[in-house]
Amino acid sequence: MRLTETRILMTGATGGIGRATARKLLEQGASLLMVGRSDAVLERLAAECRTAGVPPSRVKWAAADINRATDRTRLVAEAERLDCNVVLHNAGLPSFGRLQDVAPEDLSGVIQTNLLAPMALTQALLPRLLTLPAAQIVFVGSVLGSIGLPGFSVYGASKFGLHGFAQALRRELADSAVRVQYIGPRNTRTGFNGKGVRAYNRATGTAEDTPEQVALAIARLIREEADERLLGFPEKLAARINGLVPAWLDGSFRRHRRALESPVADLTAART
């Protein structure tokens, strides 16, 4: 869809990738309904966009916790009022560390935010999207939704789930005018990755993208209506091999395991 024709409900608009993507989408002519949990942060963000010259009619926002059913109902009503034809599921929570070190409440928290909430919001929005001449549902997953890495069992489970949900829904809606899309960024420089992840990335030589690179890729994905894209090399290749013959990669993660055991990783500070 041409971005000038899009009216996008975007979750996670207040985060690192979200802000960069909001800027890029607005620059290319989209209208946005930006979602985060803080009124004050969203209001500031919208003011910044207006100061940068975006007409107020193209920048709307709604504070909502996507894990709350009442908030999702409010978002659905707002999306209908603003005639949104694209949903960009970008909100997410991190989880990093050996499974035995992950806080038990993070298991449900991460699966709830990264998987169940976007599923529930999609289900609630879908009846109206199906009445439109064209609509797009875009999921921001991760390369860790295609390849399991030591230290990311919980986060990876949430993104593998999201990836599977997007694929099945795309096939289910293939005869409709609703396109289902999935993008899997690799490690990106935002506040999402705490000290522990950054140390692990250094120890394993993991490359990093900027939020602006991810934003460009998201804008292109929407414009080109591509089904699915993963970002970065060698991540794309590794994901492809992992999909075909996962056993070939099983012996490749000694450095990653060692990095998890290193005191430098300071796993308890993973979110700081």
Ligand SMILES: NC(=O)c1ccc[n+]([C@@H]2O[C@H](COP(=O)([O-])OP(=O)(O)OC[C@H]3O[C@@H](n4cnc5c(N)ncnc54)[C@H](OP(=O)(O)O)[C@@H]3O)[C@@H](O)[C@H]2O)c1
């Ligand atoms: N950074 C990376 O290395 C990386 C790599 C691959 C994929 N990703 C994915 O990219 C997406 C964005 O990541 P990011 O790096 O931009 O993270 P971020 O800077 O931490 O931003 C996270 C966003 O999610 C929102 N959010 C979290 N829980 C929410 C909830 N319950 N209800 C509503 N909003 C909620 C946050 O809103 P508040 O302002 O209200 O907290 C914030 O806008 C995520 O889905 C992540 O999994 C990130």
